[in-house]
Amino acid sequence: MSTIIGLSGSLRKGSYNAALLAVAAEVAPDDCTVAVESIAGIPLYDADLEAAGAPVPVTELQEKLDAADGLLLVSPEYNQSIPGVFKNAIDWLSSFPLGGDKIFRDLPVGLIGASPSWSGTINAQTAWLPVFRGLAMKPFLGETLYVGEVRGKFDEDRNLTDSALRDRLTHWMAKFAAFVAAETKQG
Numbered sequence: 001m002s003t004i005i006g007l008s009g010s011l012r013k014g015s016y017n018a019a020l021l022a023v024a025a026e027v028a029p030d031d032c033t034v035a036v037e038s039i040a041g042i043p044l045y046d047a048d049l050e051a052a053g054a055p056v057p058v059t060e061l062q063e064k065l066d067a068a069d070g071l072l073l074v075s076p077e078y079n080q081s082i083p084g085v086f087k088n089a090i091d092w093l094s095s096f097p098l099g100g101d102k103i104f105r106d107l108p109v110g111l112i113g114a115s116p117s118w119s120g121t122i123n124a125q126t127a128w129l130p131v132f133r134g135l136a137m138k139p140f141l142g143e144t145l146y147v148g149e150v151r152g153k154f155d156e157d158r159n160l161t162d163s164a165l166r167d168r169l170t171h172w173m174a175k176f177a178a179f180v181a182a183e184t185k186q187g
């Protein structure tokens with residue numbers, strides 16, 4: 001049984017990316033649990049704050065990541081790149097007291113995302129790759145999932161209404177979960 005921490009990079013209530021993460025957790029295969037966590041409450045990175053003791057939302061998430069088998073990022077795209085709040089959260093998590101080397105090195109990571117444009121976060125997903133490299137993570141590159149034109153795929157309450165997307169996400173999660181399980185076995 002693998003445990004994957006799922007993080008959405010959007011803080012707003014009506015987030016399509018948070019809704020996509022919720023469905024990803026729902027369709028995950030039986031041998032895998034996606035624990036949906038949040039980056040809410042993580043302040044702007046400040047080395048003086050860090051020197052005074054990392055904020056509780058950071059240390060709590062660090063401990064959960066340390067115990068997890070994998071990480072699933074569901075990233076929006078801002079100005080053709082990574083939203084600042086999401087990158088800021090990862091920067092904090094890679095800092096002390098636990099530190100990026102302990103938490104992120106060799107951790108399997110999957111990445112999906114949704115946006116209203118046709119390209120569905122392809123630029124943001126590309127922008128994440130050097131971050132994964134810098135943290136020595138193991139990115140799942142076997143399949144991609146770019147959810148474009150997302151406004152027509154969820155209803156007002158952010159229920160998924162597009163059955164083809166549900167199928168694509170189910171397929172992607174099965175592949176990603178198998179990747180996480182295989183990497184975990186290798187140690």
Ligand SMILES: Cc1cc2nc3c(=O)[nH]c(=O)nc-3n(C[C@H](O)[C@H](O)[C@H](O)COP(=O)(O)O)c2cc1C
Pocket residue numbers: 010011012014015016017018076077078079080081114115116117120121
């Ligand atoms: C500052 C800003 C920049 C954006 N830039 C892009 C962009 O480059 N490409 C894109 O597809 N969507 C862009 N968007 C639209 C977001 O994809 C859209 O707001 C999306 O719904 C955000 O994700 P969420 O629904 O999970 O909050 C931008 C939105 C904001 C606020």
